Amino acid sequence: MKKTILYLFALVTFFACQTNSQTEEKSTAVGHEGWLEGTSEEKFEEVAHQLGGFSRTMVEVSYRYSELYWSGMDENWGYAEHQVEHIIEAMEDGLKRRPERAESAESFMKESIPAIEALIKKEDKEEFLKGFRALTSGCNACHAKEGESYIMIAEPEIRTSPVRF
Structure with missing residues (x-):
């Protein structure tokens, strides 16, 4: 991409x-x-x-979100940091193309992302999982602010990537 x-x-x-x-x-x-x-x-x-607009951004963020989850489950903290970096990059690029989404994304970008970054640095799987659930809530809150609460994000159940630790 x-x-x-x-x-x-x-x-x-x-x-x-x-x-x-x-x-x-x-x-x-x-x-x-x-x-x-x-x-x-x-x-x-x-x-x-x-x-494209923000829908292409969400395709990449969705992929990175899943990879972030599995990296935490594998305790592959370097890969987790890598995924967050790319989530940020994808969101920033998408917000350039669709600045009207910035207000809804502000809390996610300024609170949810830094919180998960801090938890990744702790390298504690249980704490990461709690933080990941909070990140998921941040995703859903942003969708609700955009009037798209029908887009509900949940923890990945099936690993689709071949990347393993």
């Missing part, structure tokens, strides 16, 4: 440098087999569409 975003960012940067607002712009196709077509403005719009 990050490689795709970096690739799209590079394309956007390239197009920004190529745009000359004083002349008529020639439409050229770029990307693998020319999938990205149109004027620079049309290409920017398509890149923005490809990056």
